[in-house]
Amino acid sequence: MGLCESCCVIVLCFMFLLLNPQFSYSMSCTTQKFTNNKLYQHCNDLPHLNCYIHWTYNPKISSLNLAFVATPTKPDGWISWGINPIGTGMVGTQSLIAFKNLNDTIVVKTFKLNSYKSIVQGELEYRVSNMEAMYSNEMMVIFASVELPKGMRELNQVWQVGSLVLNGKFPGIHDFQLENLNSKGKLDLMKGKNVNNGLEDSMAKNRNIHGILNVVSWGILFPIGIMIARYLRTFVDPIWFYVHVTCQISSYIIGVSGWATGLKLGSQSKGIMYNSHRDFGIALFCLATLQVFALFLRPKKEHKYRFYWNMYHHGVGYGVLVLGIINVFKGLEILQPGSKWKLAYIIFLSIIGGIALILEAITWTIVLKKKPGKSNINKLYDGQNGRQQPLT
Template identity: 55%
Template sequence: MPGAQALVGYKDSKGSMTVKTYNISSYTLASVVQSKLAFDVWDERAEEDNGVMVIFAKIKVPADLAAKGMLNQVWQVGSSVDSEGILTPHDMNAPNLNAKGTLDLKGGQTVVTGGVDSKTKKRNIHGVLNAVSWGVLFPIGVIIARYLRPFQSADPAWFYLHVSCQVSAYAIGVAGWATGLKLGSESKGIQWTAHRNIGITLFSLATLQIFALFLRPKKDHKYRFYWNIYHHGVGYAILILGILNVFKGLDILHPEQKWKSTYVVVIAVLGGIALLLEIITWIAVLRRSNKSTKPYDGYNGQGGQQPFSA
């Protein structure tokens, strides 16, 4: 991380343990090469036993840090160091992000940060808000509109349920999007490009969809047909992007497997409900079509034959 004064231990090309110093000023490759630290360090060495590496060194603590008596400490495990001494990026999983503590220079104690830090909590909140909004509520709203609308007995209840779900999804999604922007501004050098771009596209389309409610033509208006095409197309785009981005977010957060499994089950249940309702809807539509196209048999409802018109 930028600002870190790092001691890096690794095996060189000959298989010997070596220790190098890195004054990391940014996330660019130029700053992750061997360089002198901001303080004096000597007698660096490293040992390896059964895959566990231990670094030893003597350092001269800067006066300002010595006066405070506390020193922030971070540690990481990377994949490799190339022949030019450039470090490859380490993972950004939760254990990596929580690998930090405070070293008490006066008391001789190391305090390891326990639990979940504030940034991880923000990530979790961001994930939950967006999973509930775009990943659950919005699909439910789509199901309501598609499968309740054909039934006259559900009119206009289906419309109000549909709008309620989508507006709620948008409101929660705005909160999730805002937390995402905040996380992005606090994580300089860490970019999840695909996740971010999908999120921006998703929020933009959803905002257009909300404003489209105020421009919705009446049923008999000549432009209603084109509005319906737009509304349905954008809606399905939001549906697909929302679910896709939830899975991308899960891949970034790397939560316990049970959380990803839970969301997969939720989506599978919603998909199963949609499939069942699709079958029921098509059966109802086909029956209605058969009744409307049944040939006239020449008799009225009382069994009498209707006269031919001259």
């Protein structure tokens, strides 16, 4: 059972790496000073895109004076801060956007975000004055005063950065990575702090759970289960069969849990689509379900349909293997947890691939050293001494 113990160690180590939180530190808003000597009562380090907001709220006149600081993704890019009066997302946001115009000067204009891909320049629902912008040390700053409705205690704020300005008039579409999609929260005007949106926290947690479950199931356990079926039978027959079935059923249960979490994420993320990742996930779930049914449809070894069942079982199993690995990489591209996680998974695949090559050579050597003949070659694929066929 040494191989099984090693597999468990690999899985646990990989889960620890995925669960180990990573933090990136940048300068704090408390260290930032403005050349025009403007001072503000509060400042907050916003949780995404390395952005900061300095602000003072006067409840007597419902006036919010602010300075929003961010780094555009490119020097000719743009930054944006806005208020969403109708929800917590980006759609419906009343935005202040700063960018370089055709004269290479920094301007601030007001836009309404009607959809993820549609913005309209025009006056906002809130009266905005004293708008100006500056660019220094690769960072842009938006200064403005916003007149808020009387009695407002908190507001839904949305911020964003982009890399392109179209014709010097309109900001281009921003990236749709997790950092961009999560750049929103509530600004508590009374307590002087930014409050993360509860739904966004839940979505971030579900995304991590979804990723971990699917990496462990389709990306780690399922390939290990196939290796157990193909190579362990030569050494521990018939124990390999029960270990293999246990491994693959566990992989399926974990994978279904990950798939269900993905469905929940989809319902929480209206307007956000990862089509190829979703399509691969649906195909993977369907094939894996067929593979589980193979356990109940498996004919006896002597049955005339056993040959066709073997073809079906092996074909679907390797199909699940390929789809699972591809979708793990697509999920890593979406989550963007850091290049080292992708590298860690590539190293894992390389290790089990190397082990598979070694075991393949050893297995064929053992089989061919026995009494020569077609029956011995068949044992490699059909189980020795009439044992059961693997569930791969």
